[in-house]
Amino acid sequence: MREINWRELSIRDYLHMLNRRKWALIIPFVLVVGSAVPLMRYMTPVYQASTTLVAEEVSRGNVLRGVAQIPVPPGEGFELVQQRMMSRRLLMQVADKLKLREYLQGKQRGEIADTGFVSFLRKKWVTLLEKLKLKKPREEITDEDIVRYLRDCISLKRRSRVIEIRVLNSNPKLTM
CATH class of the missing domain: 1.20.5 (Single alpha-helices involved in coiled-coils or other helix-helix interfaces)
Incomplete structure (x- = not known):
């Protein structure tokens, strides 16, 4: 050995x-x-903003300091509050306040530089489809496009009476 x-x-x-x-x-x-x-x-950077809301039935004594509250009329369910928050009317008010229509039209025309790899591939794919005449270029962004865009960016999570709103977007100004 x-x-x-x-x-x-x-x-x-x-x-x-x-x-x-x-x-x-x-x-x-x-x-x-x-x-x-x-x-x-x-890679496209993704920014995230979140906030927490408490949905409580309307009464005089239930005020929490530092937490945003949504008044819920007695007997109204919290699901209805969530539906109201994602309603077309409220989302269009948010879009008008953020000037989202101008942003999306500028992005469609290519005025807003998006360096993301996925958007790079998407632009190439759309250009190829337009050259092959399989897809017409869009001229105007509709209200439905804006509502769909906002609903894709915003997610609501409900835990008992607490509603958490999260916004994910590649534009930090729209995320805030």
Whole structure:
């Protein structure tokens, strides 16, 4: 049986091992950095804003400081409050306040630079479809487009009487 001779490794031994295995270290590093940089360049940043509302039946004594409250008439369900919050009338008021129609029309015309990889592919796909005459370019953004856009961006989560509103968007001004 062979006896194993354990000796302490010196710095020279470590440097020799690194020199022998340098390609095993360099190639994965170059591949990771080489694939991460273009991905980071073309990924669309996503901004998130959230708020919490408490839905309570109307009474005089139930005031919480620091928390937004929605007055709920007695007997009205919280589902109805959520429906009201996502109603077309309220969403159009939000769209008018944010000047969302102008934003979406500018984005459609390409005036607003969107560096996201997905939007880059989408633009190329739409351009290809328009060249093949399979899709007509849209001239005007309708109210339905705006409502659909807002409903896609906003999500409501209900936990008992607490309603959490989350907004996800690639534009930080629209997220706030």
